[in-house]
Amino acid sequence: MIPPVLSSLIQVFIFPGFIFILSYAMFCEWVSRKFVARLQNRVGPLYTGWEGILQPLADSIKLLAKEDITPKAADKFVFALMPVAVFALPLTAIFLIPIQSLTNLWGYSPIVSFEGDLIIVLFLLSVIILSIFLAGWSSANRFGIIGATRAALQMLAYEIPLGIAMIGPAIFARSLSIGKIVEWQAQSMHNFLSAPNLMAIPVALLLAVGFIICTVCLLAELELRPFDSPEAETEIVHGWQVEYSGKKLGLLRLGHDVKLVLASALLTSLFLGGPIGPWPIPPVVWFLLKTAVCVLILSNASALFARLRIDQMLGGSWRYLAPLSILYIMAVQIIAGLM
Amino acid sequence: MGKREFTIHVGPQHPALKEPENFVFKVDGEYVVDVEPRIGYNHRGIEKAMENRTYIQNLYIVERVCGICSNSHQTCYTQNVEELLGMEIPERAKYIRVLLAELERIHSHLLWLGVAAHEIGFDTLFYYIWRDREVVMDMLEEISGNRVNYAMPTIGGVRRDIAADKIPKYLKMLDVLEERTKFYKNICATEKTVLARADGVGFLSKEDAIRLNAVGPNLRASGVASDIRADSPYLVYDEIPWNVISYDSGDVFANVLVRVDETFESVNICRYCLEHLPDGPIRTIFSPLGKVPEGEAVSLVEAPRGELIHYIQSRGTDKPYRYKIRAPTLGNIPALCEKLRGGYIADIPIVLAGIDPCFSCTDRMVFVDEDRDKRWEMNGEQLRRYGVEWYK
Numbered sequence: 001m002i003p004p005v006l007s008s009l010i011q012v013f014i015f016p017g018f019i020f021i022l023s024y025a026m027f028c029e030w031v032s033r034k035f036v037a038r039l040q041n042r043v044g045p046l047y048t049g050w051e052g053i054l055q056p057l058a059d060s061i062k063l064l065a066k067e068d069i070t071p072k073a074a075d076k077f078v079f080a081l082m083p084v085a086v087f088a089l090p091l092t093a094i095f096l097i098p099i100q101s102l103t104n105l106w107g108y109s110p111i112v113s114f115e116g117d118l119i120i121v122l123f124l125l126s127v128i129i130l131s132i133f134l135a136g137w138s139s140a141n142r143f144g145i146i147g148a149t150r151a152a153l154q155m156l157a158y159e160i161p162l163g164i165a166m167i168g169p170a171i172f173a174r175s176l177s178i179g180k181i182v183e184w185q186a187q188s189m190h191n192f193l194s195a196p197n198l199m200a201i202p203v204a205l206l207l208a209v210g211f212i213i214c215t216v217c218l219l220a221e222l223e224l225r226p227f228d229s230p231e232a233e234t235e236i237v238h239g240w241q242v243e244y245s246g247k248k249l250g251l252l253r254l255g256h257d258v259k260l261v262l263a264s265a266l267l268t269s270l271f272l273g274g275p276i277g278p279w280p281i282p283p284v285v286w287f288l289l290k291t292a293v294c295v296l297i298l299s300n301a302s303a304l305f306a307r308l309r310i311d312q313m314l315g316g317s318w319r320y321l322a323p324l325s326i327l328y329i330m331a332v333q334i335i336a337g338l339m
Numbered sequence: 340m341g342k343r344e345f346t347i348h349v350g351p352q353h354p355a356l357k358e359p360e361n362f363v364f365k366v367d368g369e370y371v372v373d374v375e376p377r378i379g380y381n382h383r384g385i386e387k388a389m390e391n392r393t394y395i396q397n398l399y400i401v402e403r404v405c406g407i408c409s410n411s412h413q414t415c416y417t418q419n420v421e422e423l424l425g426m427e428i429p430e431r432a433k434y435i436r437v438l439l440a441e442l443e444r445i446h447s448h449l450l451w452l453g454v455a456a457h458e459i460g461f462d463t464l465f466y467y468i469w470r471d472r473e474v475v476m477d478m479l480e481e482i483s484g485n486r487v488n489y490a491m492p493t494i495g496g497v498r499r500d501i502a503a504d505k506i507p508k509y510l511k512m513l514d515v516l517e518e519r520t521k522f523y524k525n526i527c528a529t530e531k532t533v534l535a536r537a538d539g540v541g542f543l544s545k546e547d548a549i550r551l552n553a554v555g556p557n558l559r560a561s562g563v564a565s566d567i568r569a570d571s572p573y574l575v576y577d578e579i580p581w582n583v584i585s586y587d588s589g590d591v592f593a594n595v596l597v598r599v600d601e602t603f604e605s606v607n608i609c610r611y612c613l614e615h616l617p618d619g620p621i622r623t624i625f626s627p628l629g630k631v632p633e634g635e636a637v638s639l640v641e642a643p644r645g646e647l648i649h650y651i652q653s654r655g656t657d658k659p660y661r662y663k664i665r666a667p668t669l670g671n672i673p674a675l676c677e678k679l680r681g682g683y684i685a686d687i688p689i690v691l692a693g694i695d696p697c698f699s700c701t702d703r704m705v706f707v708d709e710d711r712d713k714r715w716e717m718n719g720e721q722l723r724r725y726g727v728e729w730y731k
Contacts (some may be wrong), residue, residue, distance in 0.1 A: 040466040142347045146369075146684060225460055226532050234458045234688045283573045306532035308371060309461025309685040 007103070011111050016099040016284065021091060024288070025257035026056035031292060032299040039303040056257065060250050065157040068246030073140035082135035083248040086128060087255035093124040097265045098179050098274055100284035108283040114268040115177045118170055120180070121266065122163050124219060128156040132230070135252075136240025144159040147239020150310050151230035154220055157317035158227075159336040161325040162217035168332045169270045172203065172339075180339050182274035185293065191271065198234065202335050211271040215294075216321060218311070219301055222256070227313055264294030278281035343367050347684070351380045354630040355458060355688035358697070365406045366684055374679045376672055389662040393496060394420055395627045397659065401649075402488050404664060405697055406716050411442045411642035412664070413492045413651040418573060418638040421495050423631045423653055430617040432496035433574045438612040439483065439491050440574075440640075441605040445516060446475045447643035448605075451695045452523060455595065458688040459536040464526060471519040478512050481505065496502040496622025504612050513613075517606045519674065528593075537592040543689035544589060554667045554676035556601065557643020560594045562587030567641035579611050591693045599697075626656045642667055645697045668697045 002010070011017055030045060030053050037044025047050025070076055096117040101107035110117075129151055138147025142215035170176050173184030192200045233240040244252055268274055268290040275283030275290075308316070344367045351359035365373040385404055389397045400411045401416040414436055421428060444684040456464035476486050482501060491497050523706035527533050543553065548561035558565055564585040565691035568576040584600040586593040633655040640647045645667030652661040671694040676692050 041470055042465045042466060142345065146347075228460065229685060232460060232685065234460065235685050237354055302461045304463065304537055306456070306464075306530070306683075308532060308535060309683055311683070314533055 002103075007115065012095075017095070017111065018091070021094055021258065021261060022254070023289075025254065025261045026060070027053070028260050028264070028295045029056040032295055033066070036299050036303045039300065047206075048145035048171045048186065060254060062229065063250030063253065063291070064247055068245040068248060069243075071140055071243050073105065074243065075138040077133055078138035079243075080129045080248070082138065083251040083255070085131035086135065087251045089124050089128045089131065089257065090255060090258040092263060093121045093262050095259070095314065096121055096178055097262075097269050098182055098283075099265075099287050108287075109181075110179050113177060115180075116176045118166060118178055118181070120169065120175045120325055121175075121176070122166065125162070126155065126159060129159075129221070132240055135244070136230075138316045139240070139243035143236040143238075143242045144240050146236050147230045148241070150236075151223070151240055153310055155191060156229060157314045158217040158220040158321070159215055161317065161321045164325040164329050165210045165213040166266070166270055167283060168329060170209060170330060171329075171332050171336050172207075174336075178269050178274075180275065182269050185273045189276070199335075199339060202331075203339075206328065206332055206335060207271050209324075210332075211267065213321065213325050213328065214267060215297060215301070218267065219298060220317075222298065223257055223265055224298060226302075226308045228302075228307055229310045229313065232307055260295060261291065264291040267294045269292075270289045344372055344375070347397050347665070348685060349691075355691060356696075357454075360696070362679075362687075362691070364679075364684070364687065369683050369685065371679055371684060371687065376676060377674070386662050386664060388475040390659055393627065393657045394631060394659070395625075398493060399490065401664075402490060405642075405666065406487055407447050407697065408443060408642040408644060408647070408671060409488045410439050410491065411640050411647050411648075412638055413490075414440060414574075415638045415647055416651075417492045417494050418640070419544055419636045419649050419651040420631060422636040422638065423634050423651065424625070425492075425632075426623060428496045428623065429620050431500075431619045432621050434612045434616050435497045435501060435621065437499075437574050437576065437579070438607065438609055439479075439489060441608045442475055442479050443483070443489075444605045444643045445602050446472060446479065447695070448602045449475065449520070451598055451643075451692070452527075452595065453455070454692050455537075455591070455689060456533075457535065457690045459531060461530075462531075464523070468523060471516070474512050474515050474519075478710075484537075492629075492649070493622060494625040496620070498622070500621050501613075501616065506616070509613055510610060513606050513609055517603065520606075521603050524596075527599070534592070536686075536689060537591060537595060539588075540591045540686050541682060541693050542589050543674055543678050544569050545587065547677055548589070548664060548674060550559075551673040551677055552670050553645075553693075554670040555642070555701045556594060556597045557645065557674060558672050559585040560597045561589040567639050567646050571639060573638070573640065575693050579608055581611075591689055608621070609731070618718050628657060630655060630658075644668060645670065645699060666697065671696070673716075 013019065033055070034044040034051070045055035048054040048058045063238065070079055095111040096113065098108045098110045098113075101109050133148045133152045136144040136151065139145075169181050169185075172188075174179040175184070177183060188200070188203075191197070219225075223230050229235070229239075231241060236242070241249065241252055265287070272290050272294075275287040277283070277286035277289075344365050347363060347364050347366055350356045350361040351366060361377040363375045363377065364371050374447065385400060385713065388401055392400060397416065398413060402413045405411045449468055453465045453468035456462070456468065480486045481490060483491045483499060488579045491499060522569075522719050527537070543557070543561045547553075548558050548563055553561065554687065562585055564583045566583045567573075568581075569583050581604050584604060585595050586596050631653045633653055635652040637648065637652070647667055648665040650661075650663040651659050654660040675694050675696070678693070679687065682690060
């Protein structure tokens with residue numbers, strides 16, 4: 001039997017903690033890059049490892065070795081701190097998401113879980129954008145400042161729909177804990193299979209709407225097209241990241257990958273039933289499969305559109321996304337009340 | 340400058356500009372208040388170099404003014420020299436020159452469409468268009484032997500002939516191009532995010548377009564149906580049936596439509612040339628040591644980017660005494676600044692790219708002292724010393 005301390009350490013640092021999440025994040029970057037490349041009729045990464053699977057790792061190592069420049073005018077402390085924050089915050093949020101239990105092959109539980117951890121995840125998502133804003137602002141570069149302002153403006157637009165969309169499943173599950181939401185999904189799936197019930201149809205439809213709203217908002221959170229104006233390469237030269245180089249840029253890139261995993265893990269846990277699946281396959285495999293599908297959905301969307309201007313993004317979000325999400329939450333309330 | 344305004348420099352190094360050029364923007368939040376262009380980062384002294392080389396050598400120098408519209412420059416140059424020589428080139432050579440010019444226009448317009456898609460962040464469209472542009476590149480390679488600098492027109496005709504048995508293959512390639520361009524026109528006209536970024540962006544009124552001397556597709560997008568090929572036909576453009584394309588909305592979207600429709604026109608012109616290619620020789624001989632009689636000449640060509648003007652002055656030797664090139668981008672810069680004012684920062688790249696700028700063709704070096712109203716030029720050594728002093 002593994003002593004509890006050791007088991008906790010393994011959970012945090014090896015599985016399903018740091019090492020597992022980081023390698024999965026790099027894998028997701030590769031999947032996303034390869035998939036977008038194929039959509040665009042390119043080959044994508046090819047040379048490092050099998051079909052370029054090690055390319056994200058190679059990029060990170062390369063960036064670690066590069067010269068690290070801090071601009072003279074930058075606020076040095078904040079400038080150095082923010083890449084760490086952008087990297088650490090999404091990693092922290094993933095700890096709240098159930099992946100796999102260490103002791104039981106068929107069990108799953110988050111590393112940390114308590115009533116209200118969904119709110120913490122939402123809070124962390126906002127703090128990530130705040131760190132992005134500070135990162136751009138502290139670099140004292142004009143393009144950086146424009147990018148930072150755009151990131152903050154964008155947050156004003158998508159944060160409320162995102163919060164509302166995520167609260168939907170929580171209302172059905174009558175719990176603000178991600179773990180319990182997953183359990184509710186497992187339970188209701190079980191109930192539905194044993195005794196089919198017409199009430200399941202509106203619930204499933206509403207969850208699908210929530211999934212769509214959530215996906216759109218997460219595209220903006222991840223700064224993927226069509227919402228990549230904070231780092232618009234051709235306009236403002238990579239926006240808030242423009243002054244970052246070397247180790248710091250490496251951390252930012254890794255942070256972006258982890259954010260991609262966090263986004264797909266959230267979609268998976270809240271709408272797709274998390275790590276649950278038919279019996280012979282362990283939860284972690286289901287989790288990986290479902291998150292990979294979410295990564296594909298996100299990168300597919302990012303290859304399909306042109307970049308929207310920031311004012312178009314704000315207008316569209318307040319005109320369509322926010323009212324839609326309010327209608328959605330009203331419907332959720334009514335259906336949940338009827339159940 | 341007001342409290343809320345600050346300046347941003349786009350260029351000389353910026354991902355939206357493929358060539359070094361500097362634009363200083365005064366911005367207020369996301370709005371552009373004013374713009375000041377500064378050209379001259381890529382001056383190569385081509386005109387001076389031409390004055391030191393023989394007419395045949397100059398063929399290859401003038402071709403390197405531009406990487407994309409190289410054929411237009413060469414055509415313009417050869418027309419100048421032929422006018423001074425009083426030389427009439429064979430019909431077949433004229434048709435081949437037109438064919439080359441139109442193929443170049445197709446390749447340039449498709450390239451532009453791809454770049455425009457890239458500037459608004461639609462990379463998928465960019466990759467697709469550039470993939471299909473390879474068809475016309477292959478065609479140019481097969482006809483001339485080169486993908487970029489074709490070296491086809493020469494003084495007195497063209498350098499290589501078109502084999503009769505290859506013509507059906509070329510016609511098939513043109514069909515592919517036409518079909519793919521139709522597909523892209525459809526995408527640009529229906530995809531919502533593209534329309535959001537192009538419709539009504541970078542407006543230039545008809546009056547401003549004329550007043551500010553806009554040229555080429557940029558002018559035709561503002562509703563002025565002016566095209567050198569129709570206004571003062573050279574080669575055989577008056578024998579070939581084709582239409583001048585113009586749209587009157589004056590924005591980036593009109594620029595897209597003008598270029599796409601011109602691609603269709605060019606495909607039709609190429610078809611006509613291939614089907615009606617007259618027989619006969621492809622050139623009259625001009626000796627590499629040949630001298631050109633005294634005189635001066637101006638020649639106009641409609642390059643893919645607009646009106647191209649070349650001026651030549653000869654003193655009866657084997658080298659031109661003075662050569663002057665006005666590339667279309669220079670004519671478009673004042674109009675470009677007008678388009679940029681009052682827009683968004685996010686629209687800078689697409690509006691900049693909207694005129695299809697080619698700055699290295701444009702750059703020139705004259706020193707002007709505004710206070711004393713004096714102009715002068717410097718030689719290489721003086722320029723070097725000036726640079727050393729400036730950056731000390």
